[in-house]
Amino acid sequence: MAIVFYLSLLFYLVVYATTKYAIIPHGVSMTCHQRYFMISVNQHLVGKNISFEAVDGNGSYSITEEYANKCGYSLRTIHFKNRVQLRASYFSCHTDEVDKMYTFSFNLVAHDKEDKVTHALNRTCAPSLPWSLREVTCEVNYMEVSVRSEIACPTATRRNDWDNLKLAHGNSSADWQVTFQNGGEQFPPTSINEALGEGYVFDLTSDRLVFRTPYGQPHSFTSVIDGVPVEVVHATLFSRQSWLVLLVDLVAACSVYKATFEDEGYMSWETPDVMYPGLHTTHLSFGLDGNLMQPAVAKTKGYVIEKYNNTVEIGIPYDAAGSDRKSVVSGGLYESYSYDFYMEQLSVDEDGIETRLRTHRTMRTPLLMRTLLDENRTVLQEKHFTIYLGDIPQDVELISLTLNEQIFQVPFTNISAFSLVKVVHPNDTHGYSLKVPFYNSPVIQQFSTDNIEFKLYINYTLMVTPENNPFQHKAFFMATIPDLDPPQFDASCSESLISFKLAHKPSNSKWEFTVGSDPLTPELASSHGFAMSNNSQALQFDVPLLSDGYDNKNFSLQGFEGTFEIYVRDRETSQIQSSTVKSCPFLIDELLVCSTDMKMVALVNLTLAVVSGEVPANMTLRDRKCGPRQSDDTKALFTFPMNGCGSTVKLGKGTVTYENEVLYSEKFVSEDADRVFLQCTYPVMSLHRLFSVKGFESDTPGVGRIIHTSESAAGLPSTKAPVSQPQPHPRPHSSSRYIKFSEFKTQQLKLGGLGGVRALRNKKRLT
Ligand SMILES: *[C@@H]1O[C@H](CO)[C@@H](O)[C@H](O)[C@H]1NC(C)=O
Ligand SMILES: *[C@@H]1O[C@H](CO)[C@@H](O)[C@H](O)[C@H]1NC(C)=O
Ligand SMILES: *[C@@H]1O[C@H](CO)[C@@H](O)[C@H](O)[C@H]1NC(C)=O
Ligand SMILES: *[C@@H]1O[C@H](CO)[C@@H](O)[C@H](O)[C@H]1NC(C)=O
Numbered sequence: 001m002a003i004v005f006y007l008s009l010l011f012y013l014v015v016y017a018t019t020k021y022a023i024i025p026h027g028v029s030m031t032c033h034q035r036y037f038m039i040s041v042n043q044h045l046v047g048k049n050i051s052f053e054a055v056d057g058n059g060s061y062s063i064t065e066e067y068a069n070k071c072g073y074s075l076r077t078i079h080f081k082n083r084v085q086l087r088a089s090y091f092s093c094h095t096d097e098v099d100k101m102y103t104f105s106f107n108l109v110a111h112d113k114e115d116k117v118t119h120a121l122n123r124t125c126a127p128s129l130p131w132s133l134r135e136v137t138c139e140v141n142y143m144e145v146s147v148r149s150e151i152a153c154p155t156a157t158r159r160n161d162w163d164n165l166k167l168a169h170g171n172s173s174a175d176w177q178v179t180f181q182n183g184g185e186q187f188p189p190t191s192i193n194e195a196l197g198e199g200y201v202f203d204l205t206s207d208r209l210v211f212r213t214p215y216g217q218p219h220s221f222t223s224v225i226d227g228v229p230v231e232v233v234h235a236t237l238f239s240r241q242s243w244l245v246l247l248v249d250l251v252a253a254c255s256v257y258k259a260t261f262e263d264e265g266y267m268s269w270e271t272p273d274v275m276y277p278g279l280h281t282t283h284l285s286f287g288l289d290g291n292l293m294q295p296a297v298a299k300t301k302g303y304v305i306e307k308y309n310n311t312v313e314i315g316i317p318y319d320a321a322g323s324d325r326k327s328v329v330s331g332g333l334y335e336s337y338s339y340d341f342y343m344e345q346l347s348v349d350e351d352g353i354e355t356r357l358r359t360h361r362t363m364r365t366p367l368l369m370r371t372l373l374d375e376n377r378t379v380l381q382e383k384h385f386t387i388y389l390g391d392i393p394q395d396v397e398l399i400s401l402t403l404n405e406q407i408f409q410v411p412f413t414n415i416s417a418f419s420l421v422k423v424v425h426p427n428d429t430h431g432y433s434l435k436v437p438f439y440n441s442p443v444i445q446q447f448s449t450d451n452i453e454f455k456l457y458i459n460y461t462l463m464v465t466p467e468n469n470p471f472q473h474k475a476f477f478m479a480t481i482p483d484l485d486p487p488q489f490d491a492s493c494s495e496s497l498i499s500f501k502l503a504h505k506p507s508n509s510k511w512e513f514t515v516g517s518d519p520l521t522p523e524l525a526s527s528h529g530f531a532m533s534n535n536s537q538a539l540q541f542d543v544p545l546l547s548d549g550y551d552n553k554n555f556s557l558q559g560f561e562g563t564f565e566i567y568v569r570d571r572e573t574s575q576i577q578s579s580t581v582k583s584c585p586f587l588i589d590e591l592l593v594c595s596t597d598m599k600m601v602a603l604v605n606l607t608l609a610v611v612s613g614e615v616p617a618n619m620t621l622r623d624r625k626c627g628p629r630q631s632d633d634t635k636a637l638f639t640f641p642m643n644g645c646g647s648t649v650k651l652g653k654g655t656v657t658y659e660n661e662v663l664y665s666e667k668f669v670s671e672d673a674d675r676v677f678l679q680c681t682y683p684v685m686s687l688h689r690l691f692s693v694k695g696f697e698s699d700t701p702g703v704g705r706i707i708h709t710s711e712s713a714a715g716l717p718s719t720k721a722p723v724s725q726p727q728p729h730p731r732p733h734s735s736s737r738y739i740k741f742s743e744f745k746t747q748q749l750k751l752g753g754l755g756g757v758r759a760l761r762n763k764k765r766l767t
C-alpha cells in the first residue's frame, strides 16, 4: 500500500517536472500600454533560455524572428538587466478582439536542459486612448498602419487614384487585391493571399483595416525627406463590386535615421516634422521605456529638442533615466548605453483627418570610456594611506589588488592592519576605501636626510559581470613625513650570538650608536670580539655569546638568558634617545661567571666527577655547607661569594685568583675521579677596593676557568661551542691551552680583563 502510494507520487512528480503549465512565475510582468501590450521576463528568476508562443483557439505559434516581423511582435533582450521583453501590437496575428477588449494569450516557455516548463500567460487590455482615423506604428522590426474601416470620402481625388481605378477595372475578380507603388512606379496587382506569402499582412478587425510589413520589403522604398531617410510602403487595396470600386490607400512611412552619438553627451535622432505630404504636426511627445513626455517636460530632464528645415532633432542625455547601461572591457573600462526610445507625432490633413504616428527605436551609444575615481584621503598623522577608488559601475567588481607587487585577494582575510571597505552609493555606483599602514606593509619607504617618502603603487584587478571579463586599473600615491624618530635595529637570536642590523638611511647621520657609553666603531668591535660589517645597504654586527656588554641572568642547568643593548644617542647632545634591547636564551654545557660584585656562578658537568652510586646533588664546594642551587643527573649549578665557601686566594703577578673545588663530602678524593676546580682571576689593579670597608668589588669582571683534572687520551681539551667561538683578535685564552695540573698551581694567568664570562675546560690526567 505504502509502496503503491510512493510510486504514484513519484510518477506525479516526474510528470509535473517535465510537462507544462506552471502558474505565472515570479519575475514576469504584463502591462497594457495605450498602443501595445508588453510582457517583461526576469531571466534570473525564470530561466536563461526562454521563448514565447502566441496562442489562439486553434493552437500555439512559436514566435520566431520572422514570425514576429510578420505578425506584430517585437522581442528585445536587455542584457544588463537580464530581462527579455515581448511587445505585441493590438493588431498582432493572434489577438482576440471583442468590443474593443483585446485579449492576448501567450505561452512563456523556459528551457532547462531536457526540461521544458510552459507558463500560460493571458491578459485582456482595453486601451483608453481612442484610436485615430489613421494609426501608424514604426516598430523596431515592422511598420504597421491601420485605418478606420468606414471613412468619409476625401474631398480631392488624386491622379494616382485614377490609375488604381483603371487597375481595378481591368480585373474581373470581386476579391480584394493589392497594388504597391514605389515612388513613381506601380507594381502589378496581386491577391491578398499572394501578398501574405510575401510577408505582408492585411487584416480586418471589427472596425479597422490593418496592414503590416517588415522593413526592407521589395515594394518599399527609401526617400529622403528634409534630409532624413524615411522608409515608405504604399499599398492600395481595391475591390470591384459590379459598378462600385472600393479603394483603400495604406501608406506607412517611418524615419530610419540612424541615431548618432554627439560628443556633448547626447544620443541624437531625427525625423521629418511632416512625414506625409499635406499633413502638419500638431503634437509631439517622446521618452524612454514606453513613457511619453511633452517637450517642455523633457527639456527640464536635459533633453534637447530642435526643429529646423522641417526636421525634428531630439537629443537624449546619455545617462537619461530609463537608459540601460553596460560595462565593456576593451583594453580598459568602457561603457555603452542603450535606449528604448518611443515617440508620438500627431498630425492632421486638410480634411482634419488625424494621423497618429508612434515610433519605437532602440539606440545604442558607441563604447564610451569610463573613468574610475582615484582619491587620496590620506591623513599623514594617521600613519597610513587611505585610498578611495570610486565611480565603479554596478556591474563591475573588484577581484584583487597588488600593492607594490604584492597581491591581495578581495575580500581581505587575515590582514588585520589593512582594510578594504566597500561603499555603495544610491546612483548605482560603488567604491572601495583602502587603508594600508606606512610601516610593516608593502609600502615602499625612501629616505632623505630630513624626510621619509612612502610610495604605494596599486594595481587593481576588476571584473565586468556577468561575462567575468577582467581589466586592470593602476594608481600611484605618495606621502612625505619628516624623519624624526631614532632608528631601531633589527635584532635576532642564533645559537651562540645576537645579530643586530640597521639599514642605512640619510637621517642616521643624526644619531650615534653606543654600547654602554662607547661608540660603536670598528675598533670597539674588534676589541670586544664583535663581527661587524658595514656595506652600502646596512650596518650589521654579531655579538658572540659571552662578549663584553652582555647582561646575563636566569642561570639554570640548561644555560642562561643573555641580553644585549644598543643605545641610540643624539650626535649633538649625546642624550640617549632610544635603544634596541635583545634577550636570547643560550643553551650551554658549562660556564663560570666571575662578576664585579665578587660572586661566582658555576654551571659544571659532573659526569666524570660523580662516584658510582652518588649524585651531583650531594656534591658541595670545599665548605660542605655550600651545596648546589640546582642539579640533575650530570650537572650542578653553584652560586656563592668569591671569598666564601672555603675559597682560597692566590696572588700572581698583578693578579688575584680565587679558587674553589666541587667535591663529595666525607669522601676521600679518588684518583680515578675527575676533580673539578673553579677559578676566578682579577687584575689586582681593578681590585683597589679589595680591602676597603665599603665593599668588595671589582672594576672589571674576572676571568673564570673550570678545570677538570680527568684525562682524555688525546690530551687536548674538548671545548664547547660558546667557548670556542672564534675571536677576532688573538688573546690569551686558557681554554685553548693545555695545562698540566702540576703547572696549574703556579700558573700566572695573563688573561685579558675584558671577558665577563668565561667557560673553560681543560682535561688532563693527574701526573
Ligand atoms: C534553448 O532551448 C532550445 C530548446 O531546448 C535549444 O534548442 C537551444 O539550443 C537552447 N539555447 C540555449 C542558448 O541554450
Ligand atoms: C481557427 O482556424 C479556422 C480555420 O482556419 C478559422 O476560421 C478560425 O478563425 C481560427 N480561429 C481563431 C481563433 O483564429
Ligand atoms: C487566462 O488565465 C486565467 C488564469 O490563468 C484563466 O482563468 C482564464 O480562463 C484565462 N483566459 C483566457 C482567455 O485564456
Ligand atoms: C486580376 O486578379 C488576378 C488574381 O488576383 C491576377 O492573377 C490578375 O493578374 C489580375 N488581372 C489584372 C489585369 O490585373
Ligand SMILES: *[C@@H]1O[C@H](CO)[C@@H](O)[C@H](O)[C@H]1NC(C)=O
Pocket (backbone or CB within 6 Å): 308, 309
Ligand atoms: C536648412 O536648409 C537650408 C537650405 O536648404 C540650408 O542652407 C541650411 O543649412 C539648413 N539648416 C540646417 C541646420 O541643416
Ligand SMILES: *[C@@H]1O[C@H](CO)[C@@H](O)[C@H](O)[C@H]1NC(C)=O
Pocket (backbone or CB within 6 Å): 413, 414
Ligand atoms: C588565517 O590565518 C590562519 C593562521 O595563519 C590560517 O589557518 C587560516 O586558514 C587563514 N584564513 C584565511 C581565510 O586565509
Ligand SMILES: *[C@@H]1O[C@H](CO)[C@@H](O)[C@H](O)[C@H]1NC(C)=O
Pocket (backbone or CB within 6 Å): 391, 425, 426, 427, 429
Ligand atoms: C555617485 O554618488 C557619489 C556619492 O554621492 C558621488 O561621489 C559620485 O561622484 C557619483 N558618481 C557618479 C558617476 O555620478
Ligand SMILES: *[C@@H]1O[C@H](CO)[C@@H](O)[C@H](O)[C@H]1NC(C)=O
Pocket (backbone or CB within 6 Å): 402, 407, 459, 460, 461, 472
Ligand atoms: C596588474 O595585475 C595583474 C594581475 O595581478 C597583472 O596581470 C598585471 O601584469 C599587473 N600590471 C602591472 C602593470 O603590474
Ligand SMILES: *[C@@H]1O[C@H](CO)[C@@H](O)[C@H](O)[C@H]1NC(C)=O
Pocket (backbone or CB within 6 Å): 376, 377, 378, 379, 380, 476, 477, 478, 479, 480
Ligand atoms: C596624498 O595626501 C597626503 C595627505 O594629504 C599628501 O601629503 C600627499 O602628498 C598626497 N599624495 C598624492 C600622491 O597625492
Ligand SMILES: *[C@@H]1O[C@H](CO)[C@@H](O)[C@H](O)[C@H]1NC(C)=O
Pocket (backbone or CB within 6 Å): 504, 520, 521, 522, 534, 535, 536, 539
Ligand atoms: C657605515 O658606513 C656608512 C657609509 O656607508 C657610514 O656613514 C657609517 O658611519 C658607517 N657606520 C659605522 C658604524 O661605521
Ligand SMILES: *[C@@H]1O[C@H](CO)[C@@H](O)[C@H](O)[C@H]1NC(C)=O
Pocket (backbone or CB within 6 Å): 589, 605, 606, 607, 608, 634
Ligand atoms: C658532560 O661530560 C661528559 C664527559 O666529558 C660528556 O660525555 C657529556 O656530553 C657532557 N654533558 C653535556 C650535557 O654536555
Ligand SMILES: *[C@@H]1O[C@H](CO)[C@@H](O)[C@H](O)[C@H]1NC(C)=O
Pocket (backbone or CB within 6 Å): 613, 614, 615, 618
Ligand atoms: C645524598 O645525601 C643524602 C643526605 O646526606 C642521603 O640521604 C642520600 O642517600 C644521598 N644520595 C645518594 C644518591 O647518595
